[in-house]
Amino acid sequence: MKSSSRISVQQTQRMALTTGLAASIRILRADAAGLSRYLEEQAAENPQIILTRPQVQEWIPRWRTAFAADAERPEQAAAGPSLVGHVLSVIEALRLDPAETRIAMALAEALEPSGWLGRPPAAVAAELGVGVAAVDGVLTRLQRQAEPTGLFARNLADCLRLQAEEAGELDRAMVSLLDRLDLLARGEIDRIAREAGLDPAELRAAFGRLRSYDPKPGAGFEPYAAPVREPDLIAEKGASGWIVSLNRSALPSVSVAEGRGKGRAEARALIKMIEGRNATLLSVGQEILTRQTAALEAGLGALQPMTMAEVGTALGLHESTVSRVVAGTAVDTPRGTWWLRSLFTRAAQEGGPSAGALRDRLARLVAAEDPDHPLSDEALAEALAEGGAPIARRTVAKYRAMLNLPPAHRRRRRA
The missing domain is CATH 1.10.10 (Arc Repressor Mutant, subunit A)
Known part of the structure; x- marks a missing residue:
């Protein structure tokens, strides 16, 4: 029997996450504060990168004068921080490396208004192409760092368990209750006691402590509250309609040092990526606010149904690109400083209001x-x-x- 060999040509496509692409994605999803820190890191490593910082000034939202004109508006009366802003500050305080920051941002995007994760860690790991253990490790750090305790919980039982552990009350009786929340909701404490081999009085005492915990630690944050830092975009009404511009006072300008030296190509590539990020941010912000002109004119009660897929299709961008751009990005308007992500809302029912x-x-x-x-x-x-x-x-x-x-x-x- 003869063996024969054959040469064949096969063409495949594969996208590799190169260093340049990873940097581009990081810059694209960074807010003004995060991008400023990244540029400072790059300038410290590459002497060819020259940063010119904007004039230092305390950011005072220009819409503060609107309080005197209409102090009853709910969207302006909200003074507390938003859940998004609070979580971003937690992630910043952890000083994670780039890989961990990517995981942390994905977990932040998965948060529900209750403060729980809307997606299991395994789903987040699959989306990012990393191991579940890596996601669990970052999640544990977020749960330990975030206040109020219970943020980033996987579910109700996990939320209450985190609070019991912090209070030093995660004893056998408390564990028995948390493992049987379905029975507890039906008031079957005696059955739980029998199955766990505990005294019903001990379980009732644990239940009293359990009722003092907060089942939805994220609900206390304002969904549309203004961020405490400078916004990334500024929306103003001109003669031809609403115009969106970059808040130049929030970002340093970047240039290449004169003369010759190693690192000039990297510096020029960095400037090109920043210019691309700014152009994409402007186009996405303009498209969002063009679709939400009614909200700019009349307030959040006039929000129109809008999805990231619709905005991406209109701009020729992928939905994931829109998601990265609006993550943690704020726009200053005459009616307040809003998170761009909060302006995405679906219709409660087909053909109805958002x-x-x-x-x-x-x-x-x-x-x-x-x-x-x-x-x-x-x-x-x-x-x-x-x-x-x-x-x-x-x-x-x-x-x-x-x-x-x-x-x-x-x-x-x-x-």
């Missing part, structure tokens, strides 16, 4: 209600439906929980 607009209207209704006769979820649903978009009571309850608004019986003024 979920963000409904949540804003819900917050206004609750703020204006009679404290002695608060509106029930059913009454709130009827009031929201007057705009021509029927909404279910359970949807109102979900939005109310996202806004950290208690039910009617807890909002009623006590004598």
Whole structure:
């Protein structure tokens, strides 16, 4: 039997994450503060990179004068930090390496308004192409560093477990309750006691401690609150409409040193990447605010349904590129400094208003209600439906929980 060999040509495509591509992605998703730190690191390593820092000044949002004109606006009255801004400061304080920072940012993007992760670590690891152990390691550090305790929890049981551990109350009785939250919700403490071999009185004492924990540590943050640092973009209304520009006072300018020397090619490549980042940020910001002109004119109650895929299609960009650009990016408007990511909101139902607009209207209704006769979820649903978009009571309850608004019986003024 003869053996024969054959030469064949096969063409395949594969994308490799080179050093340049990794740097480009990092620059693309960096906010002004993060990009400034990155440029300082690069300038320290490469003497051919010259940074010219903007004039030092304390950032005072130009919309502060609007408080005197309309102090009742909910979007301006919110003074607390947003969950996004708080989490970004936690990540910054950890001083992670680039690989860990990439994981931390992905975990931050997976956070729900409750403060829990909306996606399991395994899904995050698969998306990033890293091991689950690496994601778990960063997640553990975030859980230990983040305040209030319970942020970045995998689920309700994990959230309560983190708080019990911090309080030094994670004893056998507490573990038994956390392992059987389904039975606890039905009030079957005696059954839990039998299965765990514990005294029911001991479990009831543990349950009393458990009720003092916060099941949704992320709900106390303002969803649209202004960041405490300078915004990346500035939106102003001109004669031809709304114009978006870069906030130049938030970024140093970059140039190449005169003369010759090693590192000039790297310096020019860095400048090119920054110019690409700024151009992409401007185009994405302009497209978002063009679609949300009604919100700029009338407030967050006029938010229109909008997805990252729609913005990406309009600009010829991939949805993931839009996601990277808006991560942690803020825009200063006459109505406040908003996170770009918070302006993405889907319609509650096909053809109806956006979920963000409904949540804003819900917050206004609750703020204006009679404290002695608060509106029930059913009454709130009827009031929201007057705009021509029927909404279910359970949807109102979900939005109310996202806004950290208690039910009617807890909002009623006590004598």
